[in-house]
Amino acid sequence: xxxxxxxxxxxxxxxxxxxxxxxxxxxxxxxxxxxxxxxxxxxxxxxxxxxxxxxxxxxxxxxxxxxxxxxxxxxxxxxxxxxxxxxxxxxxxxxxxxxxxxxxxxxxxxxxxxxx
Amino acid sequence: xxxxxxxxxxxxxxxxxxxxxxxxxxxxxxxxxxxxxxxxxxxxxxxxxxxxxxxxxxxxxxxxxxxxxxxxxxxxxxxxxxxxxxxxxxxxxxxxxxxxxxxxxxxxxxxxxxxxxxxxxxxxxxxxxxxxxxxxxxxxxxxxxxxxxxxxxxxxxxxxxxxxxxxxxxxxxxxxxxxxxxxxxxxxxxxxxxxxxxxxxxxxxxxxxxxxxxxxxxxxxxxxxxxxxxxxxxxxxxxxxxxxxxxxxxxxxxxxxxxxxxxxxxxxxxxxxxxxxxxxxxxxxxxxxxxxxxxxxxxxxxxxxxxxxxxxxxxxxxxxxxxxxxxxxxxxxxxxxxxxxxxxxxxxxxxxxxxxxxxxxxxxxxxxxxxxxxxxxxxxxxxxxxxxxxxxxxx
Amino acid sequence: xxxxxxxxxxxxxxxxxxxxxxxxxxxxxxxxxxxxxxxxxxxxxxxxxxxxxxxxxxxxxxxxxxxxxxxxxxxxxxxxxxxxxxxxxxxxxxxxxxxxxxxxxxxxxxxxxxxxxxxxxxxxxxxxxxxxxxxxxxxxxxxxxxxxxxxxxxxxxxxxxxxxxxxxxxxxxxxxxxxxxxxxxxxxxxxxxxxxxxxxxxxxxxxxxxxxxxxxxxxxxxxxxxxxxxxxxxxxxxxxxxxxxxxxxxxxxxxxxxxxxxxxxxxxxxxxxxxxxxxxxxxxxxxxxxxxxxxxxxxxxxxxxxxxxxxxxxxxxxxxxxxxxxxxxxxx
Numbered sequence: 001x002x003x004x005x006x007x008x009x010x011x012x013x014x015x016x017x018x019x020x021x022x023x024x025x026x027x028x029x030x031x032x033x034x035x036x037x038x039x040x041x042x043x044x045x046x047x048x049x050x051x052x053x054x055x056x057x058x059x060x061x062x063x064x065x066x067x068x069x070x071x072x073x074x075x076x077x078x079x080x081x082x083x084x085x086x087x088x089x090x091x092x093x094x095x096x097x098x099x100x101x102x103x104x105x106x107x108x109x110x111x112x113x114x115x116x
Numbered sequence: 117x118x119x120x121x122x123x124x125x126x127x128x129x130x131x132x133x134x135x136x137x138x139x140x141x142x143x144x145x146x147x148x149x150x151x152x153x154x155x156x157x158x159x160x161x162x163x164x165x166x167x168x169x170x171x172x173x174x175x176x177x178x179x180x181x182x183x184x185x186x187x188x189x190x191x192x193x194x195x196x197x198x199x200x201x202x203x204x205x206x207x208x209x210x211x212x213x214x215x216x217x218x219x220x221x222x223x224x225x226x227x228x229x230x231x232x233x234x235x236x237x238x239x240x241x242x243x244x245x246x247x248x249x250x251x252x253x254x255x256x257x258x259x260x261x262x263x264x265x266x267x268x269x270x271x272x273x274x275x276x277x278x279x280x281x282x283x284x285x286x287x288x289x290x291x292x293x294x295x296x297x298x299x300x301x302x303x304x305x306x307x308x309x310x311x312x313x314x315x316x317x318x319x320x321x322x323x324x325x326x327x328x329x330x331x332x333x334x335x336x337x338x339x340x341x342x343x344x345x346x347x348x349x350x351x352x353x354x355x356x357x358x359x360x361x362x363x364x365x366x367x368x369x370x371x372x373x374x375x376x377x378x379x380x381x382x383x384x385x386x387x388x389x390x391x392x393x394x395x396x397x398x399x400x401x402x403x404x405x406x407x408x409x410x411x412x413x414x415x416x417x418x419x420x421x422x423x424x425x426x427x428x429x430x431x432x433x434x435x436x437x438x439x440x441x442x443x444x445x446x447x448x449x450x451x452x453x454x455x456x457x458x459x460x461x462x463x464x465x466x467x468x469x470x471x472x473x474x475x476x477x478x479x480x481x482x483x484x485x486x487x488x489x490x491x492x493x494x495x496x497x498x499x500x501x502x503x504x505x506x507x508x509x510x511x
Numbered sequence: 512x513x514x515x516x517x518x519x520x521x522x523x524x525x526x527x528x529x530x531x532x533x534x535x536x537x538x539x540x541x542x543x544x545x546x547x548x549x550x551x552x553x554x555x556x557x558x559x560x561x562x563x564x565x566x567x568x569x570x571x572x573x574x575x576x577x578x579x580x581x582x583x584x585x586x587x588x589x590x591x592x593x594x595x596x597x598x599x600x601x602x603x604x605x606x607x608x609x610x611x612x613x614x615x616x617x618x619x620x621x622x623x624x625x626x627x628x629x630x631x632x633x634x635x636x637x638x639x640x641x642x643x644x645x646x647x648x649x650x651x652x653x654x655x656x657x658x659x660x661x662x663x664x665x666x667x668x669x670x671x672x673x674x675x676x677x678x679x680x681x682x683x684x685x686x687x688x689x690x691x692x693x694x695x696x697x698x699x700x701x702x703x704x705x706x707x708x709x710x711x712x713x714x715x716x717x718x719x720x721x722x723x724x725x726x727x728x729x730x731x732x733x734x735x736x737x738x739x740x741x742x743x744x745x746x747x748x749x750x751x752x753x754x755x756x757x758x759x760x761x762x763x764x765x766x767x768x769x770x771x772x773x774x775x776x777x778x779x780x781x782x783x784x785x786x787x788x789x790x791x792x793x794x795x796x797x798x799x800x801x802x803x804x805x806x807x808x809x810x811x812x813x814x815x816x817x818x819x820x821x822x823x824x825x826x827x828x829x830x831x832x833x834x835x836x837x838x839x840x841x842x843x
Binding site: 121123124129130131142145232233234235236237238239240242243246306308309311312462463464465466467 | 550551552553647648651654655722723725726729730731732733734805806807808809810811812813814
């Protein structure tokens with residue numbers, strides 16, 4: 001019964017549990033978190049919207065009559081296909097992963113709001 | 117059978133984390149028969165795939181199963197590349213192999229924990245899952261996320277494995293090998309664990325062959341069937357490895373097959389990193405796939421996965437068909453759960469025997485026919501009938 | 512006279528009676544969970560109270576406030592009565608335990624025999640509770656509880672009677688008081704009773720339905736066994752009864768084998784020291800029980816009964832005969 005020794009040894013070790021909201025572990029270097037769109041680089045080609053597997057990106061008309069992507073965080077599956085498809089590298093993945101909110105409006109990155 | 121009462125296990129039951137129903141006929145504590153019923157979790161993924169482009173389908177395929185995610189996207193990519201017929205850069209093959217094997221290590225450790233929990237050995241469960249975190253973190257490091265890897269793309273892989281990351285992988289593998297060896301010893305030595313696993317969930321070799329069992333379930337019954345060895349894909353043709361088989365045909369054999377395979381996977385990863393050639397990691401392939409048929413298959417942690425794709429010269433597949441390993445292994449469940457002659461199945465053996473095939477309902481569920489539970493009538497609906505019903509009309 | 516009666520009532524209701532043991536039971540549940548978690552390299556209860564030690568109490572309060580569902584086909588009077596009787600029974604049992612001094616609130620010649628009967632009655636209650644809930648899982652659970660009782664009851668009784676054998680030399684007695692007094696010098700665990708203690712621990716584990724003998728409430732097999740259909744207040748009472756029973760068995764182990772609460776010196780200070788001694792000793796028993804729980808997987812019912820009759824029973828009879836014979840042989 002080697003488990004007795006193993007269990008007692010473990011009882012003296014530091015706990016493996018991470019007390020999550022209070023302690024956070026660092027994410028990996030190239031972690032795929034929330035998508036960030038640089039609207040200055042964007043040319044509105046719509047490839048990101050075409051390739052997105054979960055329809056998280058939608059092209060909308062901004063006030064100055066240009067097509068720009070609108071990003072729904074709650075729909076995003078963080079696959080980074082948009083970042084790969086973007087011909088101008090205007091889309092980047094950031095390491096932010098705590099994206100839950102009580103407000104559905106806050107889960108949308110709207111180019112109309114930004115350009116105003 | 118006259119005194120038998122039927123016990124429904126599932127669709128909601130603490131032993132089964134996914135919805136399926138096993139009706140066991142029980143006489144006292146002895147199980148005299150079992151019947152499976154599935155269809156609680158049909159998601160229509162194959163149909164959804166026909167309305168999306170190949171690239172979007174990769175991510176959809178990855179979500180067929182959360183545990184062997186890379187396996188499905190890999191197989192779909194393989195099938196698509198089969199139609200296009202273009203060679204991949206070797207480095208991409210090696211990185212895919214590393215991804216597949218990391219997936220296997222994590223999946224087998226996960227299963228070992230679940231199996232320990234099913235027999236009430238929660239301490240082993242906690243230890244194994246704690247150490248599984250190491251490989252999960254590694255997967256995050258290598259692919260960018262813990263569960264959905266998004267590593268494979270049509271024509272190669274999306275992320276390179278630079279030298280320093282490869283070294284980190286090797287370091288974690290050393291650590292993990294030591295731990296897994298310790299758990300192997302524990303599984304062999306712990307008396308109470310062995311009492312619960314020895315001779316339980318018996319699937320004889322001839323039954324395993326007749327019922328087309330795949331993966332560790334088949335290998336634990338002494339059938340040396342492994343797609344990696346029988347039909348080498350990715351970089352498996354250049355990496356030597358052993359197909360682990362045991363011949364006691366019971367749950368203990370399945371535990372040991374999986375632990376030994378984990379050790380074997382660790383060696384494959386080491387070997388792959390050592391032999392990995394330099395060069396490009398992907399080739400650009402056209403978005404429109406010419407008309408044709410392609411098949412991709414690989415050895416998932418649970419057994420053989422087959423993806424079939426038929427294309428019609430557009431950027432969306434005409435038909436996409438997935439055969440997940442659990443579907444092949446389901447047939448052996450009623451055999452494992454039926455007492456026959458000397459072989460006695462207890463109620464207490466149901467969870468561990470069922471869990472021993474590592475069932476995954478989400479990748480398996482099929483809707484074949486409709487059954488009215490009140491009178492047992494069954495019928496099949498055509499697509500147009502389903503559409504009419506879903507729009508609120510009658511059949 | 513009046514004062515004496517008030518003191519007696521306070522003794523039964525507060526210390527060392529119902530309230531004391533209820534709190535002790537909840538405290539032991541916390542120790543059990545915390546130590547179990549530490550053995551598994553986890554943290555266990557953490558946020559309710561310092562180090563989470565109010566967690567069992569919070570669980571109790573929460574369950575009391577929850578909806579109480581009685582299944583439609585259940586035998587309602589029995590189903591509802593079982594939790595109350597279970598709590599009453601375990602609270603009755605603790606009155607026999609000497610918390611300070613050598614005698615409990617109830618103490619008479621032959622009281623350990625009554626204790627054995629109470630422990631068996633507890634299983635009968637479990638059986639009734641399971642059978643009356645009209646659920647297949649409960650039914651299987653209660654069948655298993657009775658089968659399990661057949662396995663561990665005789666070893667349990669034998670180990671307890673064996674513990675009484677220490678009194679043979681001076682003043683033969685079948686009472687807890689006699690056993691505690693006989694251990695004023697050497698504790699009975701040092702000697703042949705070490706075997707008895709081991710048997711007692713395993714049997715207690717079975718009585719409490721903890722791994723490896725948590726067969727009647729095997730989570731992954733039959734949901735929660737005989738407890739499946741209980742909810743709300745009834746579940747809260749059952750859990751409290753379980754906790755008190757845990758405290759009772761740990762206390763009994765400490766009393767019978769670890770010397771119990773030896774009266775150090777008279778007066779209030781002596782009472783406090785003896786009580787602390789009793790609690791510390793029973794916590795030692797509890798920690799061993801927790802370690803056993805962490806280190807094994809759940810057996811099957813046939814394996815359990817097999818093990819009990821093949822190994823536990825002969826060993827307990829051997830232990831009992833040695834315990835009775837050796838002092839007599841020495842006397843010659």
